[in-house]
Amino acid sequence: MKHRIVVLGAGYAGAYAAGNLARRLSPLDTEITVVNAEPDFVQRMRLHQLAVGQEIKAPRLADVFEGTGIHLHLARVTAVDPERHVVTVADAAGGGEIGYDTLVYALGSHVAHHGVPGVAEHAFDVAARPSALRLREHLDSLDKRGEAGCVLVVGDGLTGIETATEIAESRPGLSVALVARGELGARLSGAACGHLRRACDRLGVTVVEHTTVEAVEATRVLCADGTPLASDATVWTAGFEASPIAAAGGLEVTDNGQIVVDRTMRSVSHPNVYAIGDSVQAIGDNGRPLPMSCGSAGYTGRQAIDAIVGSLTGRKVARTKLVYTYNAISLGRLDGILQTVDGEGRAKPKCVSGRKAALIKTGIIKGALWGTSHPTLGRPGRRRRLAAAPDARRGSSRATA
Numbered sequence: 001m002k003h004r005i006v007v008l009g010a011g012y013a014g015a016y017a018a019g020n021l022a023r024r025l026s027p028l029d030t031e032i033t034v035v036n037a038e039p040d041f042v043q044r045m046r047l048h049q050l051a052v053g054q055e056i057k058a059p060r061l062a063d064v065f066e067g068t069g070i071h072l073h074l075a076r077v078t079a080v081d082p083e084r085h086v087v088t089v090a091d092a093a094g095g096g097e098i099g100y101d102t103l104v105y106a107l108g109s110h111v112a113h114h115g116v117p118g119v120a121e122h123a124f125d126v127a128a129r130p131s132a133l134r135l136r137e138h139l140d141s142l143d144k145r146g147e148a149g150c151v152l153v154v155g156d157g158l159t160g161i162e163t164a165t166e167i168a169e170s171r172p173g174l175s176v177a178l179v180a181r182g183e184l185g186a187r188l189s190g191a192a193c194g195h196l197r198r199a200c201d202r203l204g205v206t207v208v209e210h211t212t213v214e215a216v217e218a219t220r221v222l223c224a225d226g227t228p229l230a231s232d233a234t235v236w237t238a239g240f241e242a243s244p245i246a247a248a249g250g251l252e253v254t255d256n257g258q259i260v261v262d263r264t265m266r267s268v269s270h271p272n273v274y275a276i277g278d279s280v281q282a283i284g285d286n287g288r289p290l291p292m293s294c295g296s297a298g299y300t301g302r303q304a305i306d307a308i309v310g311s312l313t314g315r316k317v318a319r320t321k322l323v324y325t326y327n328a329i330s331l332g333r334l335d336g337i338l339q340t341v342d343g344e345g346r347a348k349p350k351c352v353s354g355r356k357a358a359l360i361k362t363g364i365i366k367g368a369l370w371g372t373s374h375p376t377l378g379r380p381g382r383r384r385r386l387a388a389a390p391d392a393r394r395g396s397s398r399a400t401a
């Protein structure tokens with residue numbers, strides 16, 4: 001029987017890992033199945049652009065994996081049972097169970113409501129394509145009404161900044177406010193922060209600082225000091241958490257649902273499970289958790305691929321880089337900030353800003369799309385046979401941490 005590798009999720013992390021595993025392991029003794037809810041590759045980094053009305057490329061996963069030998073199963077994962085080594089899915093045919101020998105968990109993340117009442121009922125978000133499209137429809141209806149509708153973006157992390165500036169630039173008829181719990185851009189250098197404030201001024205984004213939103217209603221939010229802020233569309237970008245499926249299945253996870261792993265991305269509670277991308281709490285080479293980001297999806301994916309290939313083929317597992325080096329932030333289509341960070345994850349004093357940063361960001365996004373959607377190109381790698389030992393074929397713990 002072939003060794004069954006099942007990859008859950010075909011986002012930046014899962015699609016990249018599946019393609020590279022297929023390139024490096026022989027199809028004579030491994031079979032790779034990818035389970036994903038949607039038929040297309042979703043460029044999640046561009047969902048704020050989709051929300052304002054831009055058309056964003058979404059390559060079909062069937063085309064992405066064509067010729068790789070990967071079996072694509074379009075289905076929603078509803079449960080994992082790491083004791084029985086099965087995944088439960090719901091699909092057009094009703095669903096069922098898929099067995100695995102090695103599981104790669106890459107189901108990404110969704111917005112964290114933090115228990116704030118009304119978020120689920122009244123707020124919009126840009127964390128997934130369906131929700132970004134819902135926001136787009138709502139922005140269209142506000143635009144059509146012709147009155148200057150008010151959009152409130154809650155959360156001044158990178159997603160909040162990108163979303164507020166993108167809406168302001170694309171929908172000049174709407175008034176946009178960005179609500180920050182502390183000072184705007186607190187994690188950026190002074191130079192980057194100054195640039196961000198000037199960009200908000202230029203685009204007409206009102207910045208509301210030192211404000212915590214405690215409830216979301218249909219046409220307003222309520223702040224911690226009782227102040228109401230009027231809103232025709234509240235966009236919630238105040239944090240992300242991992243899919244709850246891992247925790248429900250009994251895998252060891254952190255408070256925000258990320259799977260706890262060793263240095264090779266292998267679950268500390270269930271060694272046949274690897275986690276990558278937003279789903280994993282990976283401790284970087286600086287001793288701190290890597291942020292949820294496309295860069296982290298690449299680094300954790302690469303480490304997991306090396307660990308799985310090494311472990312199954314009886315080779316030493318390479319220790320790959322796990323680093324966090326910069327943030328590339330778009331401020332609409334023509335402006336941006338590239339902020340490098342030091343070994344401790346703190347902003348370095350200098351930054352690149354303006355048109356140049358916007359071009360760099362565009363290049364990063366194109367590179368990420370290319371890397372995940374061309375799994376058969378690039379470094380070919382030998383397609384290795386598995387080691388004969390039955391424990392290796394079953395994905396035992398031969399990897400070195």
Ligand SMILES: Cc1cc2nc3c(=O)[nH]c(=O)nc-3n(C[C@H](O)[C@H](O)[C@H](O)COP(=O)(O)OP(=O)(O)OC[C@H]3O[C@@H](n4cnc5c(N)ncnc54)[C@H](O)[C@@H]3O)c2cc1C
Pocket residue numbers: 008009010011012013014035036037038042044045046047048075076077078106107108109126127128159162243276277278279292293294295296297328329
């Ligand atoms: C608007 C926005 C802008 C961003 N900008 C940047 C940026 O500029 N730079 C950066 O580094 N990061 C950015 N990020 C974060 C980045 O997109 C994520 O860190 C990255 O997508 C994580 O990759 P992933 O593969 O773990 O998850 P995802 O890319 O989310 O992929 C998860 C996959 O799993 C599938 N899936 C989820 N649940 C199920 C289920 N139950 N069953 C089946 N399939 C399922 C999804 O359909 C998806 O295909 C941004 C995020 C957002 C929302």
